[in-house]
Structure formats: structure tokens, C-alpha cells
Amino acid sequence: MSHAGHRDDLLRVEDLTTRFYTEEGQVNAVESVSFDVRDNEILGIVGESGSGKSVTALSAIDLVDSPGKITGGEVWLRDAELAGEFRGDKPEAVDGDFVDLRQLPTGVRRALRGPKFSMIFQDPMSSFNPSLTVGEQIAEAVEVQRRASANPRSTRSRTQGYGLGKLLVDSVVPGRKYTSDESHERAIELLDQVGIPDPVERADEYPHQFSGGMLQRAMVAQALAGEPDVLFADEPTTALDVTIQAQILDLLRDIQQEQGMSVVLITHDLGVIARMCDRVGVMYAGEVVERGSLEAVFDDPTHPYTQGLLGSIPDVDDPAPRLEPIEGNVPNLLDSEMPDRCYFADRCPKAMEACLEHPEERAVEGDRRHTARCVLADDEYDPERALDESQFEGGDGE
Amino acid sequence: MSFDVETDEVEYEGSLVEVEDLEKYYYENDTLFDRVLGREPTAVRAVDGVSFEVQEGETLGLVGESGCGKSTTSETLLGLREATGGSVRFKGRDVFRMTGSERTEFRQDAQIVFQDPFSSLDPRMTVGEIVTEGLRIHGLAGGEERTERAKDLLERVGLSARHADRYPHEFSGGQRQRIGIARALALDPEFVVLDEPVSALDVSVQAQVLNLLEDLQEEFGLTYLFVAHDLSVVRHISDRVAVMYLGKVVETGPVDEIFENPQHPYTQALLDSVPRASVEEYGRRGGTLEGDVPSPRNPPPGCRFHTRCPHARDACTKELPPDYDTGERHEAACFRVDADHEYWESEPLPHASETGEGTSVGGGIADSSD
Structure with missing residues (x-):
């Protein structure tokens, strides 16, 4: 495996593939996705619903649950310490300072969640436990990290749950509190850091007493508990109003700069991408169809899907008289219905005969920092070679 | 048909x-x-x-x-x-x-x-x-x-x-x-x-x-x-x-007026918050409004927006602003439209900025590090 990547790379994801085995059949949620995350940057992943952007993030940090399964690919993390540790035992999993997390034992991967990776989710209301105070839940995240750093290889989060058994044991053996006072104090510090007023009082409140924006701040605080190197933010502002969204985006940028961490920001909103991200990957039907710097992707989009996406959104400052939507619908990702050709060909205004073959990721006009999974990356559209409807077998566009 | x-x-x-x-x-x-x-x-x-x-x-x-x-x-x-x-x-x-x-x-x-x-x-x-x-x-x-x-x-x-x-x-x-x-x-x-x-x-x-x-x-x-x-x-x-x-x-008017010449601070803040899908948007801070919308169970007295408004003054807490004409079929419910209103004489509220000038819509480009 050669890594001719950027010298600031912190995480390199290569050909990551995730399948879901459902009753209807195999779903190809993530299809050979590659991207890299550099030090101190915000990488955006944009796509419509069902494009696989959330599952991509979950796959990168190994959080895919049954019926899903990561079936292939490599996740290289730069960590000199880990690399040293595994150089002897698993030379194939080490490359310079990088280790391939997919080849490491589950326990080691698990220990990385928190100090290396962390994640915040779209819906803060359903991501918190309604029966525990916000402070307790953040303190728990802190406590897990403290115990882990005291004893790196045993990161059992809690030894018991919150059920009836715990209640009974607690009433018989009082004082078996999981979180320590130090963790609670740290939780209050974190709440203060994410801009929650009166953090001491708010820490003792329950999630339903928080507004959506405040709770999203609390989730950021929880994610910061392990001082992660990479924060995955999955649609962090989609459930929020636009004025609150602006506050949370400002907060994310401030935190990113203060902590010197990297953020992978997943969203469907091109405006959010433009405001926040240094580099962008565009996803369609489980694949990254185009990636590059913000300028390259927004000002010089190569893939017709990227062009279509940019053309579909009304401009708030300069409204066009008519929108130019992408025809048709987002495909479903059932393996049995995925064609061998380019997945976008049936909606693509520039489909050519060459598109009947599934395209590889290519450098756009020789620029390796800007790639597209499209024949147009190094070819001009030629109406002579255009694909006509009859060449799509069995697709009735439903 | x-x-x-x-x-x-x-x-x-x-x-x-x-x-x-x-x-x-x-x-x-x-x-x-x-x-x-x-x-x-x-x-x-x-x-x-x-x-x-x-x-x-x-x-x-x-x-x-x-x-x-x-x-x-x-x-x-x-x-x-x-x-x-x-x-x-x-x-x-x-x-x-x-x-x-x-x-x-x-x-x-x-x-x-x-x-x-x-x-x-x-x-x-x-x-x-x-x-x-x-x-x-x-x-x-x-x-x-x-x-x-x-x-x-x-x-x-x-x-x-x-x-x-x-x-x-x-x-x-x-x-x-x-x-x-x-x-x-x-x-x-x-x-x-x-x-x-x-x-x-x-x-x-x-x-x-x-x-x-x-x-x-x-x-x-x-x-x-x-x-x-x-x-x-x-x-x-x-x-x-x-x-x-x-x-x-809080404000009504023809679409271009509202978007290009918003009069109410809430409309201005809303427009400022929207992320634009263009490269100029990079690094722009949009969080001009602080706090959350108050509960409609107990709405604030006077202007409903005064708890978050960057231009709020004491007068805004006392009286509900009427709809002022600000142009062709354009109305805004804000005292700032009325140059003679006692608003201008009253004290700014603690959370409001002293400058009191309209927030700018559009992008300031922050440091774009390489």
C-alpha cells in the first residue's frame, strides 16, 4: 500500500465499503469510499438523504451495527505510538507512522473512540438519555476517559446499566456512584466552554429542560470530553432553526481552532459546507463522486451531479427565474437494482456511451487534489457519443 | 384539462x-x-x-x-x-x-x-x-x-x-x-x-x-x-x-425589498444567518443573534423580539411597536423606523450592542489558511 498523500494527513480512508443485509436484500450503503482528513481542517461530506454519508462516518470509526457490516477497505490513522506498538506483531497493519485500524483488535479500536475520534449527531433530543441529568451524562463521558487513561487497555464504559438491577443494588450498597466529583467539575467546565450560561445550574437539569440549540451545545461538550483529534459531526444543525444553526456553526469553528482538532462535517446543506469547510467530498449512491478543495468543487465542479446539486438550490441573494433541478429520483441502494454502469447515468444530462462502464475515480485535468468519479474528469462531453434512453436496460425511472 | x-x-x-x-x-x-x-x-x-x-x-x-x-x-x-x-x-x-x-x-x-x-x-x-x-x-x-x-x-x-x-x-x-x-x-x-x-x-x-x-x-x-x-x-x-x-x-413587503432592504432587526438577523452556497461564504460568522426564542406561554412585554435584538433599548420593553410604513407596501414593526420616536432617547438594554448600526448582510472572508 503506497501512501502518496498529503504530509498533514491525520486519517486516510481507502476503499471503505459497507453493506447492510436486510430483508429486502443487500444494500450497498457505502461503496469503495476514499477520503483523507488533515490536521486542523474541516472536511465536508455533502449528499442527499440515502447517499451514504452518515454510514461513511460510522464506518470510519467502526460504529456500524448489525445488519450492517464493513466488508472492505482500510482506515489509516497517524499515531506513532500505536504504530510502534504493532510494528512487530502486525507489520502489514503499519506503514510509517500510520496504522490500519481495520486490522487492529477490537479492544484497541474501541479505546480510540474518545481520545482520537468523537461524534455528534443530528438530533440532540434523541441522543441524550431523558432520565439522567445533562451534567451526569457529560461527566460519564469524562469518567470513561479518565479510567481509560489510568488503565489504557480496559475501557469498559459502565459496568452496569440503568435498569431495575442497578436501582436495587444502589439501594442496598449506597455510594456506588460511577462518576467522580472531578468528572462532574470537568463536565461543568466543558458546558461553560461550549457557551452554556449558568453551567453549574444547567448541569443538574434534564435534557427536556434544554432547548434544541442548548442541547446541541451539550452534545458538543460531551464529544469534547476525550479531547478527540477528529470530530465527526453528522448533520449537527439540521434539526435547528437558522439563527441557532449559525450559533452552533460559529461554536464548532471556535472549538476546532482552540483545540486544534480536525472536523468531518456531514451535511446536506451546501451553504453550511461553504461556510465551514476547507475541502469537500460529494456523495451520491454510496460513492464519493467528487472531492477537492472548496474552490475546486464549488467554482469548477466536474461531475454533473455536483453541477446539478449546485444548480438546484435557490440563491437567497440573486434568485434565478427558474431552477434547474436534476431529473428523476435518488436511487435506492439495493444490490440487485444497482446497475454496472455509472450510478448517475440515468439522471445525467451528459451521459455518454462510456458511462455504461462503471467509472473509476480520476484526477480532474491532471490535478490530483481534485478528483471525480466521472469520465468527464479527463474527457469533454460529446453529443455524438451521447447515451440515449434505450440503452438503459429495464430502468423505468420509478 | x-x-x-x-x-x-x-x-x-x-x-x-x-x-x-x-x-x-x-x-x-x-x-x-x-x-x-x-x-x-x-x-x-x-x-x-x-x-x-x-x-x-x-x-x-x-x-x-x-x-x-x-x-x-x-x-x-x-x-x-x-x-x-x-x-x-x-x-x-x-x-x-x-x-x-x-x-x-x-x-x-x-x-x-x-x-x-x-x-x-x-x-x-x-x-x-x-x-x-x-x-x-x-x-x-x-x-x-x-x-x-x-x-x-x-x-x-x-x-x-x-x-x-x-x-x-x-x-x-x-x-x-x-x-x-x-x-x-x-x-x-x-x-x-x-x-x-x-x-x-x-x-x-x-x-x-x-x-x-x-x-x-x-x-x-x-x-x-x-x-x-x-x-x-x-x-x-x-x-x-x-x-x-x-x-x-414583524415585517411585510415585496420580496426584493425584504431581502435587499430589510428594516426589522429580526429580518436582518435571519438573512445574516443563512449560509450561502458559494466560496465567498467561507469563514463568515453568522451568529448575530444570541439566545433562544422565548416561550409563547409567557411572551416578553413590548416588542417580542427585544430579548434577542442587538438594537434593543428600554423603550422596546414598554410598548409594542406598531407597523410603520417604510416604503411602497413595505411595513416593519420596529421603532427604529421612526426617526422621532422616544426609542432613540432611551437606554440600550444590557445585552444590546452600543453601535446600533445595521448588521451587514454578505460575506467577510476570514483567514483562509493554506
Whole structure:
């Protein structure tokens, strides 16, 4: 495996593939996705619903649950310490300072969640436990990290749950509190850091007493508990109003700069991408169809899907008289219905005969920092070679 | 495809829809049990004195954040919810006092398309039945004629006639929203309320539906009330815009005026918050408003916006600002419009910035590190 990547790379994801085995059949949620995350940057992943952007993030940090399964690919993390540790035992999993997390034992991967990776989710209301105070839940995240750093290889989060058994044991053996006072104090510090007023009082409140924006701040605080190197933010502002969204985006940028961490920001909103991200990957039907710097992707989009996406959104400052939507619908990702050709060909205004073959990721006009999974990356559209409807077998566009 | 529902054309003066001081309160602690215990009912003022008008053939965009009362306003003005106060006139006639045939006619003339295409279609009815249910209820067409009409409608909204025998679960979100639109058109309405019709859709599908709505408006001469929280969509589709905050309309005006020359600080802040999809947006900070929207159970006195307004002064807490004329059919409920108001003499509130100048819309580009 050669890594001719950027010298600031912190995480390199290569050909990551995730399948879901459902009753209807195999779903190809993530299809050979590659991207890299550099030090101190915000990488955006944009796509419509069902494009696989959330599952991509979950796959990168190994959080895919049954019926899903990561079936292939490599996740290289730069960590000199880990690399040293595994150089002897698993030379194939080490490359310079990088280790391939997919080849490491589950326990080691698990220990990385928190100090290396962390994640915040779209819906803060359903991501918190309604029966525990916000402070307790953040303190728990802190406590897990403290115990882990005291004893790196045993990161059992809690030894018991919150059920009836715990209640009974607690009433018989009082004082078996999981979180320590130090963790609670740290939780209050974190709440203060994410801009929650009166953090001491708010820490003792329950999630339903928080507004959506405040709770999203609390989730950021929880994610910061392990001082992660990479924060995955999955649609962090989609459930929020636009004025609150602006506050949370400002907060994310401030935190990113203060902590010197990297953020992978997943969203469907091109405006959010433009405001926040240094580099962008565009996803369609489980694949990254185009990636590059913000300028390259927004000002010089190569893939017709990227062009279509940019053309579909009304401009708030300069409204066009008519929108130019992408025809048709987002495909479903059932393996049995995925064609061998380019997945976008049936909606693509520039489909050519060459598109009947599934395209590889290519450098756009020789620029390796800007790639597209499209024949147009190094070819001009030629109406002579255009694909006509009859060449799509069995697709009735439903 | 034309299908004339017989209506008596009536002459009326003014706008097609005139909403005046519309109020919709919900009461909590208002059960018999609460009264026995002597509890005072508390009012949740979802819509608190809203006035606007919609002229024939235009699209009025009603915009605001969640909980500002925009959906309640649209449902109340159609009579789907009982108003607590105020009046709505449709073609000059009071909607809340209509009876008998007048009311039946209003229910044909005014239709609604709901936000969620998944919960607003009956899963046990075929698409054909859903689309023509209005015709059946109003006894306007039967048998063959109704089937034909269903097919016409489906084709008009970009589906195909053979979809009529299928069920809603077989369709994607965008297609379902088209079914909802076909249903609203079945009775040849004049006025259609579109309650967040595209906010559940992906952007590429959203653009298709917006284009369809514009085509239908032109073809059938429809008047739209377009309720939405997405400012770019509102700018795209509206002729005039009304901005709501906490149960009140704070600013109304022609679309270009509202977006290029906003007068109310809330409108300015909303516009400032929207992330633009262009490279110039990079690094711009949009968080000009602090805090959250207050609860409509206990709205702040005076101007509803003073708790978050960057220009709030003492005067704003005392008195509710009236609607000031700020130009051609452009009104804003803010004392700052009135150069002689005592607002200018009063003390700024602690949270408000001293500078007091309008927030800039558009991008400052921050450090773009390599």
C-alpha cells in the first residue's frame, strides 16, 4: 500500500465499503469510499438523504451495527505510538507512522473512540438519555476517559446499566456512584466552554429542560470530553432553526481552532459546507463522486451531479427565474437494482456511451487534489457519443 | 384539462384573502378538573394578532422559525382550526361566519398542501382515491369521470396515469408531494396554502417541486400562501413576504425589498444567518443573534423580539411597536423606523450592542489558511 498523500494527513480512508443485509436484500450503503482528513481542517461530506454519508462516518470509526457490516477497505490513522506498538506483531497493519485500524483488535479500536475520534449527531433530543441529568451524562463521558487513561487497555464504559438491577443494588450498597466529583467539575467546565450560561445550574437539569440549540451545545461538550483529534459531526444543525444553526456553526469553528482538532462535517446543506469547510467530498449512491478543495468543487465542479446539486438550490441573494433541478429520483441502494454502469447515468444530462462502464475515480485535468468519479474528469462531453434512453436496460425511472 | 366546478363569480373589493388581527390561543390547565382545583388556565399565544392580505394571483411567503405560529396561522385562516379572535375575509366574505353553501364553496376554493408527504396521505387508499376524494365528498363527479379526472391530475403533476391504482407507500417523498398537490388541485381551487411543501424533500427533488408549483400557478391562475422556514426558497417563489416572530408579523413587503432592504432587526438577523452556497461564504460568522426564542406561554412585554435584538433599548420593553410604513407596501414593526420616536432617547438594554448600526448582510472572508 503506497501512501502518496498529503504530509498533514491525520486519517486516510481507502476503499471503505459497507453493506447492510436486510430483508429486502443487500444494500450497498457505502461503496469503495476514499477520503483523507488533515490536521486542523474541516472536511465536508455533502449528499442527499440515502447517499451514504452518515454510514461513511460510522464506518470510519467502526460504529456500524448489525445488519450492517464493513466488508472492505482500510482506515489509516497517524499515531506513532500505536504504530510502534504493532510494528512487530502486525507489520502489514503499519506503514510509517500510520496504522490500519481495520486490522487492529477490537479492544484497541474501541479505546480510540474518545481520545482520537468523537461524534455528534443530528438530533440532540434523541441522543441524550431523558432520565439522567445533562451534567451526569457529560461527566460519564469524562469518567470513561479518565479510567481509560489510568488503565489504557480496559475501557469498559459502565459496568452496569440503568435498569431495575442497578436501582436495587444502589439501594442496598449506597455510594456506588460511577462518576467522580472531578468528572462532574470537568463536565461543568466543558458546558461553560461550549457557551452554556449558568453551567453549574444547567448541569443538574434534564435534557427536556434544554432547548434544541442548548442541547446541541451539550452534545458538543460531551464529544469534547476525550479531547478527540477528529470530530465527526453528522448533520449537527439540521434539526435547528437558522439563527441557532449559525450559533452552533460559529461554536464548532471556535472549538476546532482552540483545540486544534480536525472536523468531518456531514451535511446536506451546501451553504453550511461553504461556510465551514476547507475541502469537500460529494456523495451520491454510496460513492464519493467528487472531492477537492472548496474552490475546486464549488467554482469548477466536474461531475454533473455536483453541477446539478449546485444548480438546484435557490440563491437567497440573486434568485434565478427558474431552477434547474436534476431529473428523476435518488436511487435506492439495493444490490440487485444497482446497475454496472455509472450510478448517475440515468439522471445525467451528459451521459455518454462510456458511462455504461462503471467509472473509476480520476484526477480532474491532471490535478490530483481534485478528483471525480466521472469520465468527464479527463474527457469533454460529446453529443455524438451521447447515451440515449434505450440503452438503459429495464430502468423505468420509478 | 379543464374541469369546471360551477361557482358563482362574486364581485368583491380588496384582496382575495384578508387576514385581520387573527388570534389563536391554546389553553393549558383548562379542564374541568383544573377549574375545580381553581387553577387559572394559561394561554399559549401561538398566533397573536396577525394581519396580512394575499392578492389574487400572487404568492405571499410566510416565513419564520419553528414555533413562530406560521403553520397555525395558515391552518386557522382556512378554518381548519377555530380562531380565538380576528377575522379572515375570502373574496370579501367572512370565512368564520360562512354557513351552508357558502362554506361548501369556500372549501372548494381554498385548498392546502401539507408539509409531511408521509403522514398526510392515507396509506389504505389508492392514489386515485386520494386525489379525487374531494370530488367524491362534494359530489362533483362519479364513476368513470372521476377515474379520468384522477388520471388527468396525476399526469399534470408529473406522475403517470397508471399510478392511480397504486398505494402511497410505493412512492418516494417527492412523488408523494406531487400526489398531495394533485389532491389540492382536484377541486379547481383559487387559493392554495402550501405549508412547508418542500422542506421534507432533498434539494434536487425540491427544485422539481418548486418548478411544478410555479407552472401550476401560471396555468390555473392560482394564488399561493407559501409557508416556509427556508429563506432561499421563499425568495425564489414569493412575490411578497411576511416575516413572523413569536406569533406576530414583524415585517411585510415585496420580496426584493425584504431581502435587499430589510428594516426589522429580526429580518436582518435571519438573512445574516443563512449560509450561502458559494466560496465567498467561507469563514463568515453568522451568529448575530444570541439566545433562544422565548416561550409563547409567557411572551416578553413590548416588542417580542427585544430579548434577542442587538438594537434593543428600554423603550422596546414598554410598548409594542406598531407597523410603520417604510416604503411602497413595505411595513416593519420596529421603532427604529421612526426617526422621532422616544426609542432613540432611551437606554440600550444590557445585552444590546452600543453601535446600533445595521448588521451587514454578505460575506467577510476570514483567514483562509493554506
